[in-house]
Amino acid sequence: MGQKTPATLKPQLDAQNAPKLSPVARARVEKQRRFATGCWPREGIAYAMVQAPSRCSRTDLEEQDRALADCQKALREAQDRCAQLEADRVRLESILEGSQDAIWSWNTDGVVVRWNAAAKKLLGYAADEIVGQSLLKLVRPERWEAARAVMKSIRKGAWYGRYETVRVRKDGALVDVELTVSPIADTSGRIIGASTLCREISERKQFQASLTKRMSQLTSLVQFTERLQSASSLDAVFAAALDGIKSALGCDRASVLLFDGMGVMRFVASRGLSDAYRKAVDGHSPWAKDAKDPSPICVADIELSGEPESLKETVKAEGIRALAFIPLIADGRLIGKFMTYYPDPHTFSDEEIGLANTIARQLALAVAHQSAVEELRQSEERFRLMLEHAPVMIWMSDALGHCLHLNRMLREFWGVDEADIPSFDWRSTMHPEDAESIGESMASAVITRGPVTVRGRYLNAQGAYRVLQTNARPRFSSKGEFGGLIGVNVDVTEREEAEAALRESEERFRLAVEAAPSGMVMTDQDGRITLVNAQSERLFGYSREELIGQKIEAIVPPESEGSHPELQTAYFARPTARGMGLGRGLRARRKDGTEIPVEIGLSPFKTSQGVVALAAVVDISSRKQAEAERELLIAELNHRVKNTLSVVQSIAHQTFRGAEPMLAAQRAFEGRLIALASAHNLLTQLNWEHASLEQIAKVILNVTGDGSGRVRLSGPQILLPPKEALSFTMALHELCTNAMKYGALSNDAGHIDVGWTRSRYPRPRLDLVWRESGGPPVSRPSKGGFGSRLLERSLAFDLDGEVRLSFEPSGLVCSIHAPLPRERDIRQ
Amino acid sequence: MNALSGKRVLVVEDEAMIADMAEDMLSQLGAVVIGPVGTLAKGLELARSEVLDAAMLDVNIRSERIDPVVEVLRARAVPFVFATGYGDAIGAAMAGVDILEKPFTQDRIKNALLNALQRRAQPGGQA
Numbered sequence: 033m034g035q036k037t038p039a040t041l042k043p044q045l046d047a048q049n050a051p052k053l054s055p056v057a058r059a060r061v062e063k064q065r066r067f068a069t070g071c072w073p074r075e076g077i078a079y080a081m082v083q084a085p086s087r088c089s090r091t092d093l094e095e096q097d098r099a100l101a102d103c104q105k106a107l108r109e110a111q112d113r114c115a116q117l118e119a120d121r122v123r124l125e126s127i128l129e130g131s132q133d134a135i136w137s138w139n140t141d142g143v144v145v146r147w148n149a150a151a152k153k154l155l156g157y158a159a160d161e162i163v164g165q166s167l168l169k170l171v172r173p174e175r176w177e178a179a180r181a182v183m184k185s186i187r188k189g190a191w192y193g194r195y196e197t198v199r200v201r202k203d204g205a206l207v208d209v210e211l212t213v214s215p216i217a218d219t220s221g222r223i224i225g226a227s228t229l230c231r232e233i234s235e236r237k238q239f240q241a242s243l244t245k246r247m248s249q250l251t252s253l254v255q256f257t258e259r260l261q262s263a264s265s266l267d268a269v270f271a272a273a274l275d276g277i278k279s280a281l282g283c284d285r286a287s288v289l290l291f292d293g294m295g296v297m298r299f300v301a302s303r304g305l306s307d308a309y310r311k312a313v314d315g316h317s318p319w320a321k322d323a324k325d326p327s328p329i330c331v332a333d334i335e336l337s338g339e340p341e342s343l344k345e346t347v348k349a350e351g352i353r354a355l356a357f358i359p360l361i362a363d364g365r366l367i368g369k370f371m372t373y374y375p376d377p378h379t380f381s382d383e384e385i386g387l388a389n390t391i392a393r394q395l396a397l398a399v400a401h402q403s404a405v406e407e408l409r410q411s412e413e414r415f416r417l418m419l420e421h422a423p424v425m426i427w428m429s430d431a432l433g434h435c436l437h438l439n440r441m442l443r444e445f446w447g448v449d450e451a452d453i454p455s456f457d458w459r460s461t462m463h464p465e466d467a468e469s470i471g472e473s474m475a476s477a478v479i480t481r482g483p484v485t486v487r488g489r490y491l492n493a494q495g496a497y498r499v500l501q502t503n504a505r506p507r508f509s510s511k512g513e514f515g516g517l518i519g520v521n522v523d524v525t526e527r528e529e530a531e532a533a534l535r536e537s538e539e540r541f542r543l544a545v546e547a548a549p550s551g552m553v554m555t556d557q558d559g560r561i562t563l564v565n566a567q568s569e570r571l572f573g574y575s576r577e578e579l580i581g582q583k584i585e586a587i588v589p590p591e592s593e594g595s596h597p598e599l600q601t602a603y604f605a606r607p608t609a610r611g612m613g614l615g616r617g618l619r620a621r622r623k624d625g626t627e628i629p630v631e632i633g634l635s636p637f638k639t640s641q642g643v644v645a646l647a648a649v650v651d652i653s654s655r656k657q658a659e660a661e662r663e664l665l666i667a668e669l670n671h672r673v674k675n676t677l678s679v680v681q682s683i684a685h686q687t688f689r690g691a692e693p694m695l696a697a698q699r700a701f702e703g704r705l706i707a708l709a710s711a712h713n714l715l716t717q718l719n720w721e722h723a724s725l726e727q728i729a730k731v732i733l734n735v736t737g738d739g740s741g742r743v744r745l746s747g748p749q750i751l752l753p754p755k756e757a758l759s760f761t762m763a764l765h766e767l768c769t770n771a772m773k774y775g776a777l778s779n780d781a782g783h784i785d786v787g788w789t790r791s792r793y794p795r796p797r798l799d800l801v802w803r804e805s806g807g808p809p810v811s812r813p814s815k816g817g818f819g820s821r822l823l824e825r826s827l828a829f830d831l832d833g834e835v836r837l838s839f840e841p842s843g844l845v846c847s848i849h850a851p852l853p854r855e856r857d858i859r860q
Numbered sequence: 861m862n863a864l865s866g867k868r869v870l871v872v873e874d875e876a877m878i879a880d881m882a883e884d885m886l887s888q889l890g891a892v893v894i895g896p897v898g899t900l901a902k903g904l905e906l907a908r909s910e911v912l913d914a915a916m917l918d919v920n921i922r923s924e925r926i927d928p929v930v931e932v933l934r935a936r937a938v939p940f941v942f943a944t945g946y947g948d949a950i951g952a953a954m955a956g957v958d959i960l961e962k963p964f965t966q967d968r969i970k971n972a973l974l975n976a977l978q979r980r981a982q983p984g985g986q987a
Contacts, residue, residue, distance in 0.1 A: 670945065671944070671945035672945070673945070674945030674961070674962045674963060675875065675878075675945045675962060677962070677963045678875065678878045678881075678945070678962040678963040678964070679875060679877055679878060680963075681878075681881065681963045682875075682877035682878050682880060682881035683877060685880075685881045685884065686877065686880065686881070689884075755874070755875075755922065759876070762877075821880075822876075822877070825876065825880070826876030826877055826880065827876070829876035829879065829896075829898045830874070830875070830876040830898060832898060832899050832922075
């Protein structure tokens, strides 16, 4: 503040200079004095000195003395006050100048009157450069109106405390300041100006601004995070991300890109980008898909970047000058990026980049999580569709056995709508006969929490019972709580029918095999016995249990055992129904080791286990024996016939060798042949076993035509073997013939006694006597004819006995003594 | 002269008339018939005791096999033929033995016996 009295103050003082000091005037003087001692000490003192004489002239002396003394006193006081004031002024001046706050004062015209050092430092003006200048110099032109309004208010006594505004420095720069403007009044209270206390607040402003920004960023981040958490789809995640990026990073455009299945970076969401731009830069990535720890890339000004010109042009054409690539990393793997775009060059602060990374982490996490969720959802959907459309019936029940879920096929089976499942009672569809067993099995499965397999009939929507095979397993929650059963039903009606038919067919087959009159043996391709019937047990002497599972070689004779497997393999290579080993004299081995001749017919047939062979084994022992007997019989017959022919030949030989006339010889031959034939007849009737002596005799007597009863037979029954019987026949024939020709039967009076006895000791023997009587006189024939030769020689020869002919006068006597075979040797 | 002249031939045949005829035929061939006999015992006796050049044997003698006689004859290296109605039924059992089938003729007796005699003359014959 200057040393001179301000020009504006003097007239005021002069105007107050009244000639007389009335009490009122004195009070006013006092007031002025006080004011002067406060603010304007020099003028106050001078005024007191000027006033003193005029007051003396108007009062008495005492009054004048007193007044003088008062004046002197006042002067002293004023002088003291002046000194005091001066000290105060100096102190205040130094305070003012030393203040860290800029302080200036100005008059009511808005002209700067005082300017301290801090003001110079703050606003650049020296005191002499600004004092006398308008305050408006410190104000931006656009704020002049406002500044004038403030000045006007100040003139009216308004007080402005600590308001923030901007002031213009000498160099034109703006400075954020906080002003306190106080009006200055003179002693009369008239406002004569104002003082301004100015404090720079740029730092605080900046701090506040950055705090606000930070708050806004954090708010954005929080909102972004909240939206991410509530996002139910990837699109919602991207939308939240774009909003968050824009508001947190203060960019007007943003985009999110992810690697697709082919490893190409593709736009998945964007804000404010043209289709053309997206198309042009789609697939562009500053990092490879497997890049390690990629860092954000910030392009402060595309114009100044090292990017290719074409890319620069594309970017600029989109109205982008600055952009940033922020990598999205999930589980340590680069999955994509997000982009921020700015229309002007943009310096990316560490803080921004940090914020971007934070957003990127959140976004990557959300994308990964949401992708997993969507994958799970898709997987669940696929599973649900699979379950729903599976070509089997699938169901799920709760822990009480009520239906929770039926898939389409099962719903269609029962004709149940999905909505009706909770009230559907599957038990009512069970066949009454099956209900109990199925119910028990299912209840047991629920109680024991175990798997269950049941088969039963259920009524379907068409009103037909179908056989369903159910396989169910318990299901448990992740906490291990039993949740009910999950099961699959398969319609096995046709299978069941086929099985029943097969069982029936197999049973029929088994019965047929069992009832077969031959031994039936079924073998598989390995030659193991799989089936036998009762006949087989009898045939082979093994029990059924012993045979089943055995190798077929067990019933093959040892000599064939080695070759059998080979033959069997060959058979299965070309299986046909045929007889086995025809003409090879097949034999089978019984358990006791004996062998039996068999005939085997083989039939191959296909079963589910492959081709098997069914062998029909017939025991041909008895047939073989019969064949052997027949052969023996034929041989014997042949022998006998030939023997007989030989005998005939010898009869002819003997008959025709003699000297008898041909006619007689011929008759004798015929008679002998007929006798032979008769004996044959007799023996054949008796099966060629034996013939009794009496039978033989009667036959011969018949043959020779003598039934007159002149031949008497007497003796016990004696059975003769065929050969002896034949010999006796021929001998008796010769005796008869002889008797009829020459002996007892040649006349009408003779007769013959034939008697025989049997003696047992020492050996069985027969003694037979042929005694003729009453015939013509007998003489011994001159020459031994065939008859006597046959009797004496052949009969003895044949019987290994003795035959004696004695020609007694009364008639011929023939005695025959022959050993007899023991009776037991004769076949009875 | 006949090849069988003077040959001593044993005949064992249990059928008397056949034996008779055989004897006749052999006699006419000039052979000396030893027997004929109709039992095994007699056959054996003659086979052992008589000097023999050959034998004509029925296979079955009263239901018994002629084998014991055969053994004796073989031991004595006397050739023999079987006269049988069984045809070649016993051929398999007695390989190398001449079979004279019944009914026989004189010629066949002759041939059979000559064959048998001839075989004995050859080394290694009549096993």
